[in-house]
Every structure is written in structure tokens, then in C-alpha cells.
Amino acid sequence: MGFPSVLARAPYSWVVAAFWLFWGAQPAQATCTTIDMRSSGGSMEGTMPMAQGSHGICYAYAGAGMADAWQRNQLSRPRTADALAALRPTSPAALAASTRAYARRSGATRTCSVGPGAACGWDDGLNGGNIEDTINFLRQPEPNGRACDHRQVFGVSEISYEYSRWEEDPTFASADPDPFLPPFMRRVRTTHARSGLGVGGTFSTGFASSASSSETDLYIPGRDSQYLTVLNEAWDEYQRRLREPLADATAIARAMSTRLEACLLEANVPDSLIPGDTVDGTNAVLRDIFSGTRTGTRVDFLARYFQNACQGQTFRISPTMPIPVVTDYRVSTGRHNETTMLNEIHTALERRNGMPVAISFCATALRNPSGVTLASTAIPGGHTGTAGGTSDGGTTQCQEASGGVATTPVEADGSDHVTLLIGRKQVGTRCMLLMRNSWGVSCERYLPDAGFECDEATGDFWVDESVLARVTYETIRMP
Amino acid sequence: MRPHFAATLLMLLFSPSARASDLVVAAADWRPRVYQILDGRDPFLFSRSAHAIVSAGCRRPDGSFACDAVRVLSRVRADKIKSVPGGADPGALVCLQQVQGTVVTGRPALLGAKGSRAANLPGGEASFCVLPDKSLVSTGSLDFHAHRNSRPR
Numbered sequence: 001m002g003f004p005s006v007l008a009r010a011p012y013s014w015v016v017a018a019f020w021l022f023w024g025a026q027p028a029q030a031t032c033t034t035i036d037m038r039s040s041g042g043s044m045e046g047t048m049p050m051a052q053g054s055h056g057i058c059y060a061y062a063g064a065g066m067a068d069a070w071q072r073n074q075l076s077r078p079r080t081a082d083a084l085a086a087l088r089p090t091s092p093a094a095l096a097a098s099t100r101a102y103a104r105r106s107g108a109t110r111t112c113s114v115g116p117g118a119a120c121g122w123d124d125g126l127n128g129g130n131i132e133d134t135i136n137f138l139r140q141p142e143p144n145g146r147a148c149d150h151r152q153v154f155g156v157s158e159i160s161y162e163y164s165r166w167e168e169d170p171t172f173a174s175a176d177p178d179p180f181l182p183p184f185m186r187r188v189r190t191t192h193a194r195s196g197l198g199v200g201g202t203f204s205t206g207f208a209s210s211a212s213s214s215e216t217d218l219y220i221p222g223r224d225s226q227y228l229t230v231l232n233e234a235w236d237e238y239q240r241r242l243r244e245p246l247a248d249a250t251a252i253a254r255a256m257s258t259r260l261e262a263c264l265l266e267a268n269v270p271d272s273l274i275p276g277d278t279v280d281g282t283n284a285v286l287r288d289i290f291s292g293t294r295t296g297t298r299v300d301f302l303a304r305y306f307q308n309a310c311q312g313q314t315f316r317i318s319p320t321m322p323i324p325v326v327t328d329y330r331v332s333t334g335r336h337n338e339t340t341m342l343n344e345i346h347t348a349l350e351r352r353n354g355m356p357v358a359i360s361f362c363a364t365a366l367r368n369p370s371g372v373t374l375a376s377t378a379i380p381g382g383h384t385g386t387a388g389g390t391s392d393g394g395t396t397q398c399q400e401a402s403g404g405v406a407t408t409p410v411e412a413d414g415s416d417h418v419t420l421l422i423g424r425k426q427v428g429t430r431c432m433l434l435m436r437n438s439w440g441v442s443c444e445r446y447l448p449d450a451g452f453e454c455d456e457a458t459g460d461f462w463v464d465e466s467v468l469a470r471v472t473y474e475t476i477r478m479p
Numbered sequence: 480m481r482p483h484f485a486a487t488l489l490m491l492l493f494s495p496s497a498r499a500s501d502l503v504v505a506a507a508d509w510r511p512r513v514y515q516i517l518d519g520r521d522p523f524l525f526s527r528s529a530h531a532i533v534s535a536g537c538r539r540p541d542g543s544f545a546c547d548a549v550r551v552l553s554r555v556r557a558d559k560i561k562s563v564p565g566g567a568d569p570g571a572l573v574c575l576q577q578v579q580g581t582v583v584t585g586r587p588a589l590l591g592a593k594g595s596r597a598a599n600l601p602g603g604e605a606s607f608c609v610l611p612d613k614s615l616v617s618t619g620s621l622d623f624h625a626h627r628n629s630r631p632r
Contacts, residue, residue: 048603048604049603049604050603050604051568051584051603051604051605051606051618052566052567052568053567053568053571053582053584053606053618054563054567054568054571054572054574054575054582055563055565055567056563056564056565056566056567057565058565058566058567059565059566126565127563127564127565127567128564128565129565226581226582268583363566367557367622367623367626368626368630416564416566417566418566419566438566438568439568439570439606439618439619439622440568440584440603440604440605440606440618440619441603441604441605442532442570442605442606442617442618442619442620442622443527443619444525444527444530444531444532444617444619444620444623445530445570445618445619445620445622445623446623447530447623458603459603459605
């Protein structure tokens, strides 16, 4: 029996057909059930959004995020709050340094470039790199493969937390009445402090068990995010001094040790987290870091510094963590297929114990979705590609778009970026992907009118999958 | 937000000639927000419509704003940033390269007015730019306004 004759015999079948045509024309709706890896049991549960500041190590932030998600998925289920709290967050900065130093020791060549024909070696620091390299480093057997606790790098020597509770006070009259509370309720706050390594995230003080109280969160004071800058500047000065005539390498290393310690303190790095102590004008540990890398490179210096800074605070992530699958969707290689890309992303998100999916994309689209497009040929002279990686030899995949004509490489604003996708949801007819960026909790940078929906508590935001697919040129996911 | 304020803001937001400082002054949705930076709690003002988080001290009793944190919003430009490979926060680059600032990282403390639902949510890291007059502006604000100022007029 043919399709039309079915309709003729059963008029209500027109309704069925209309529904079939309507829903069938929107396949996204069928595949966009809500997924949020931050929710209970998810691989990003309790993870903390971070801010990379002015440092070009987005790849390490994404790699650390993936590794931390992998740690969570390895916990036996049901997971307990204690088990989650015991997991240590991976330091992106230390991971970037360790990965780069390991690659150098392994004989890898560095082909990155910051301009046409510019020489690029192991002395240009940590900017630009690949997620898969960081994951591969963490899989290496001892003595490699150790992650550093983020709190040891970004920590404080003294923490404070605020405990607050609501209590009834009939005599209390607020000058600024709160619409959510009866007028006789007031908040009583007590601030506590203790010394020791910062703990990060929410800290339980034990007060919450009191029936009439609610507990606030613990916030670790921030510090100058120029930590890496201070280290880089110290390395530059060390090398400059070594080139001076009649340079005494031993004396210079000794002088640099106290100078670096002073600069780190000035950058608000807590004394307790700086390797070694200055005794008689010398910090022996820092002096040895300088001396030990005198003939090395900046990468060696940074890796050795973090190795010392993280002493006693390193940990192994499961060596069974697989090497990520990297898929090329560049326009310049003829592999840009948005349907295939989105299918791959959704399939990865839908998996049981789903892991985040990293994407390399043109981040300009986050502020100006129509102002950027993928380049038809890799453009030399822009950012290094692959999220600032090493494989493109100093090219960008992103170029400005205006009236359909695109000729200028996007250099100015952190395009060629990599972030994690950690969920999805349906909004109307659109499928929105949940992105965790590494630019901190800052919804103010996005334009809601451009279709972004930002979570002000975390800075994570939902973005239309079609907007992302257009400017994404690589996916990195667990197999 | 009152209707006439909303209309003014919408007009300013999409008006290519409107300066960021106009946007800041016109915004009627400034709310208190506290971040923990270095060893202290820093009070800020946040406006969703002005796309800005600035030091609370920027606002005078008469409602006007006077500090570097607000002034720089009008002159930062995304097309003048010297790029760094590896997806650095554009706002942090603007801070270092265009306004002689220092980037510090903090954490959201208690958000907003007491009793608000967001007050006790756990927060992550957030970056701020410390200007020469010691006022602070979020790198997200610098990022947004740098892009807005770079759009063709």
C-alpha cells in the first residue's frame, strides 16, 4: 500500500504526517536532550572554573580540565562528597611547564612561530600548545607524568572563611529591606581564619548542621596572576646577566635567587609556597634551579621551578587515561564538515560517564559571531594554530569576516583558542552547547543578544551549536 | 529596570558613537558584588547592561563615576592588542598592553544583596585589572568594551 492511499483511507493520518514532517525536519531536537556534566555524578561535578589571564596556555587549562574529569569518572559509584573533595585539581601552569620540558627531553622539535619566518625554539616559554600533549605527559611512567596540585601553585598561606546564619531579631529594622526575607531576620556573619594550604572550592566548617544556620562558602584570596610573568622575567634577567663580560655564573645564580624570591613575594605569592628560604642572602633552592638550567632553556627553568614548588604536592592521574582522539575540521584542509563535527560532539557528550569535549575554534565568535570565519587557507603570520599549538608552523585558522569577504587574519583577541564543552540543552528549536572557558567567571564579556546564555555563578555559558560549528576547526575527545 | 532607562541603554548599547562612559553612567542596574582579591574583600559594582564590573569606589554619591577603571573603558581597543598564542584572555592583554595595569586574580565572594539566591554559590577564579589609581575593572569588562570600541562606526 502506497503512502498516499494510506492518507486517503485514514484522514487523521494527515495529522501524523504533518507531525512527521515537522519533527523530521529538525533532527537537532531529537539529539539534544539535556546533559550537564557539572551536575551530581557528572565528570565535572565540583570542578572549579579557572582564569588563565594573560598567559597563552589555554591548552593546559583544557588538558587539566579533562584530566580532572577523568579522575572523577574513576571514582567508584555512588560517589561520596568526601571522595570528590579528596581529588586534587591539576595545575595548568605546572602541567604546561612539565609537558613542554618532557617534550624537549624526548627530542621533539618545536616548530611554532610568532610571525612569518620567525625563529621559534624552546626558549619562548609556554604559550601555545596541544591538549593531547598534556594528556600524553600525564600518562607517562614515573618519574614523569605527575600532576601538581593547583592549590600549591595558586594557593595562600592563610585562608579565611565566613560563616553566616540568619537569626530572628524583632528589634532589627533594615534600612534596605530585603524582598526575600521577613523584616525581622538579619544575617550574622563571623569571619574565621586559619593557616595552611588553601583548600579551594567550598569548605565545610561544620556549622551547617545547626538547624537555624546556613553556611557560606570559603573564598581563597587571589594573588597577582603575573606569577608566570615574574618567572619569565627572572629567566630573562638571568640570561642577560650571564651574557655580561666577566660574568660569574655562581654569583649571578645566588643574586638571582634572592631577587626572584623578592619578586614572587611582591606578586603576592605566599612565602610558604615559594621553594626554599633565603638564608645569608641566598635561597639555596632557587639558586640551584638557576644553576641547574644555566645552559638549558626557559622551559627547563620553568619546569624545574614548578617541580620544586610542587614538592610533596604532586599526584598521579590514572595511567589508564587514554590518549585523546584529535579530529581535523579545518577549512584549509578540506575537512570542515559541520554535520560530522556536531555528530561527533553529541556522541561523545551522550556517552555514559561522558567526558568533556575540547574544541579548537576562533574565539572572536564569542564576542562577534558574524565577525569571524574559518580561513580557506592557513594564514601565516597569525597565531600559531591548534589553539596556539605546535603543528601549524605559525598560522591562524581564523580570519575576519565582513560582507562575506575575509582576508585579514584575526590576531588581536585570542582567537585560535581551545575550551571544553561540558553539556548541552534544547532552547526552542536550537541546540545549545555548554562551554567552560578559561577566562574566569565573567559573563559581562558576552553579548546576550548574540544568543549566549551565561551562568553568572560560574562563567560557563550556553552557545548555539551552529555558531560554534561554523568556527570550530578541531575536536579533541577521549576515545 | 524602568522602561525609559531600558530604552536609553538599548540605544546606547547599539549606538556606535556612544562612549563606554555614557553607557556606564546611564546604567541603572548597578548592583554590589564582592570579590576576594589578595588579602582583602574588595567591593565592586556590577552592571549587566553596561557590561562592566568596577570598583565600588568609582561611584560618587551623586551617581557619577570617576576613576581610571571607568575612564579606560572608552579607549581600549581590541584591534590594537598584540596577540599571544594560546588563547590568552583578551581583557588581560588589554590591561597589560593598553592601560598600564596589572592583572590580579580573585574569587567572587558573597554576590549581591543579602538574601539573593546567588549569594552563597561557590565561585571560581576571576581576573581583574588594577589601574594606576588603584581602581579595578574586570578583564571581562575590558574585553567587551575593547571589542565594542573596535567595531566600525
